[in-house]
Amino acid sequence: MVPAHGGRAADPVYRPVLASRRSELEALRHLDADLAPRLAPVLEVSTVDAVLPQSLARLPTGLLPAVDVTALPDGAGSELLRWGVPLLPVAGLAESDARLVGHGLAARAYAGRLVVRLRAASDRSGPAATTAEVERIWRLTRLVPEQCELLVDAGDVCCRADVRLAEPRVRWLADWARRHAWRSVTVAAGGLPQTLSGLPTDEPVRLQRWDWLLWQRLADLGVGYGDYGVGSAVPGADAAGDRLPTVRYTAGGAWWVYRWSRRGGRGDERVADLCRTLVAAPHWPTEGAAFSWGDHEILRRARRAAGAGSTTNWAAWSTSHHLARVLFDLSRPAGARPEDEQRVDPRPGRGGRGRGPTPCR
Numbered sequence: 001m002v003p004a005h006g007g008r009a010a011d012p013v014y015r016p017v018l019a020s021r022r023s024e025l026e027a028l029r030h031l032d033a034d035l036a037p038r039l040a041p042v043l044e045v046s047t048v049d050a051v052l053p054q055s056l057a058r059l060p061t062g063l064l065p066a067v068d069v070t071a072l073p074d075g076a077g078s079e080l081l082r083w084g085v086p087l088l089p090v091a092g093l094a095e096s097d098a099r100l101v102g103h104g105l106a107a108r109a110y111a112g113r114l115v116v117r118l119r120a121a122s123d124r125s126g127p128a129a130t131t132a133e134v135e136r137i138w139r140l141t142r143l144v145p146e147q148c149e150l151l152v153d154a155g156d157v158c159c160r161a162d163v164r165l166a167e168p169r170v171r172w173l174a175d176w177a178r179r180h181a182w183r184s185v186t187v188a189a190g191g192l193p194q195t196l197s198g199l200p201t202d203e204p205v206r207l208q209r210w211d212w213l214l215w216q217r218l219a220d221l222g223v224g225y226g227d228y229g230v231g232s233a234v235p236g237a238d239a240a241g242d243r244l245p246t247v248r249y250t251a252g253g254a255w256w257v258y259r260w261s262r263r264g265g266r267g268d269e270r271v272a273d274l275c276r277t278l279v280a281a282p283h284w285p286t287e288g289a290a291f292s293w294g295d296h297e298i299l300r301r302a303r304r305a306a307g308a309g310s311t312t313n314w315a316a317w318s319t320s321h322h323l324a325r326v327l328f329d330l331s332r333p334a335g336a337r338p339e340d341e342q343r344v345d346p347r348p349g350r351g352g353r354g355r356g357p358t359p360c361r
Contacts, residue, residue, distance in 0.1 A: 013330055015066075015151060015186045015226040016323065017042045017233075023315035024229065025055045028063065030293035030320060035327055036062035042090055042115065042151065042188075042226075045069045048077035056085045066090050066115045074099055080106040090115045090151075093123050093133045097140055104141030113183065114143055117151045120169045127176050134180070145181045151226065152177070154189035156233040157210045167217055174221045188226030189214050190233025192255065196246060201261045204281060206254050213253065225330060230255070230318045245271045247298070247314055250322040251283035252329060268308045275302035285325075294320025 018024040020043040028041060036059075043065050045052065056065060068090035072078040079102050080089050087110055089103035107114045116137055118130075125133065138144060152173045154166040170187055177185050191211035199205045211227045230248040231237075249256045260274035278284060279302045289296040294317035300306045309317075 013038050013224060014323075014326055015040045015042060015188060015224065016229045016326070017044060017153070017188050017190070017226060018229050018319070019043075019231060020045050020049070020052055020055075020067075021312070021315075023312045024319055025059075026312070026316040027294065027319035027323060028059055028065075029055075031060050031063060031323065032292075033060055033062065035324065036060040038327055039063060039323060040066060040088075040149075042066045042068055042117075044071070046071045048072060053083040053085050056083070056087065064088060064111060068092075068115075068117065070095065070117075078102075081109055086110045088113050088115050088149075090117050091137050091141065092117050092119070093125075093130075093137075095137070100137055100140035104143060107141060107143060107147070113147050113149065114141055115149045115151055117153055118173060119153045119155060120166060120173060121155045124169075127179075130173075130176060131179070146183055148183060150177055150182045150185045152185065152187045152223070153226075154187060154211075154214065156194075157189040157191050157214050158193055159210060163210055163214045163217065166214055170214070170218060171221070174218070174223060184224060186224035186226045187215060187218060187221075188228070190228030190231070192228065192230060192232050192248070194232050194234045194237035196248075196257055196259060199257055199259055201244065201259045204249075204256045204258050204277070206256055209250070209253050209255060225326070227326070230315065230322050243311065245274050245308065245314060246311075247274060247278065248318040248322070249278060249283065250318075250325045252325075256281070256283055268304075271301050271308035271314075272304050275299070278302070292320045292324035294318065294322075294324075 016039075018041050024043075031039065041063075045067060059065065064086055066088035067080060069078040069080065070090070070092050074096055076082060078099065080087060081102060087106070089106045091100060091103050091114055095103070103114060116134060123130070138148070152170055154170050157163055157166050166189065174185065174187070189211035191209050193207070215225050230250070245260045247258045249258065258274050258278055260270045262270060262273060275298045279288075279299055285291040285295065289299040297306070297313070297317045298321075301308070
C-alpha cells in the first residue's frame with residue numbers, strides 16, 4: 001500500500017478482501033514466510049465462528065489480518081478484543097457507537113491501527129458528510145488518521161462499463177482522502193463473475209480481470225491494490241459455480257477458469273486431467289510447484305500423487321496461487337508487466353463481459 005501523503009511506504013502492499021472460509025484460511029496458512037509481511041488480508045466474517053480466532057492464531061508470523069465483523073450483530077461474538085489474537089479491526093461508516101468503541105480498544109491492544117472501509121457504491125455522502133462520518137470513527141475509537149488505513153472498496157467491477165462507472169467515484173474518494181493524513185490508501189474491487197456455472201467445461205476459459213484494469217487506470221493516484229481474491233464481490237455469490245472440479249488460475253490481467261467434467265464421474269480422474277492440462281499451459285509459472293503451495297498441490301494431482309480433493313481444496317489452491325501471483329506482479333515495475341496479459345480477448349466468455357450468459361449492466 002502507498003501512504004496518502006508521499007511519506008514512507010507502509011507494508012504490506014496488497015490487501016485482498018477474503019471470506020473467512022476454510023479455503024481462504026488454508027491458503028493464508030501456507031503462505032511463504034517471506035511474503036507474509038507484504039500481505040494484509042481483510043477477512044469478512046458473516047457468522048459467529050468460535051474456531052476462527054484459533055485459525056487466525058495459526059497464520060504465518062508477520063501476517064497481520066484485518067477482520068470485518070460488520071455483518072454480525074453487536075454482542076460478544078463481534079467484540080474483537082475478546083478474540084485474543086493480533087488483528088486490525090475494520091470499521092465502516094455505519095458502525096454503531098458501541099462497536100466503534102470496541103474496535104478502538106482492540107486496535108490499541110493489538111497493533112495500534114485500524115482499517116476504515118469506504119464502499120464507493122453505497123457510501124455516497126458528500127465531502128463534508130463523509131468527513132463528519134470518519135471523524136466520528138476517529139473520535140469513538142480514540143485514534144488519529146495516521147493510525148488508520150483507508151480501504152476504498154469499489155465492489156463488483158465485472159465489465160468495461162463497470163470500470164467506467166467506478167473510476168470517477170474512486171477518484172473522487174481518493175481526492176477527498178488527500179485532505180487527511182491517512183497511514184495509507186488502498187483501492188479494492190472484485191472482478192470475478194457471480195457464478196461460473198455458465199462457462200464451458202473441459203477447456204480453459206479466459207476471463208478479464210477488470211479489477212486489475214481499474215487499478216491500472218488509477219495508477220496516477222499512487223494508491224495501493226486490493227481485490228476479492230478468486231471470489232466475487234457480490235455478497236452471497238456462488239463463485240465456485242457448481243460441484244464440478246474448478247480451478248481459477250490467475251495470470252497477470254486474466255483468470256483462466258478450468259471447469260472439468262470429462263472422464264465420466266470419477267473425481268480423481270477428472271481432477272488429475274484438469275491439473276495435467278493446467279501444468280502444460282503457457283500460463284503455468286516457470287517456477288512450477290515452487291511458485292506457491294497451491295501450485296505444489298496442483299502438480300501433485302497432475303502426477304496422481306494425491307487424491308482429488310474437494311471444492312474447499314480447489315478454492316484453497318486457487319487462492320494460494322492468486323496471492324503469490326499478485327504479490328509477484330506488484331513487485332515488478334509497470335513497464336515490465338507483459339502487455340498481452342492485460343489485453344481483452346474479444347471472444348464471448350474469454351475475457352469479454354466476464355459474466356457468462358449474464359449481460360453487463
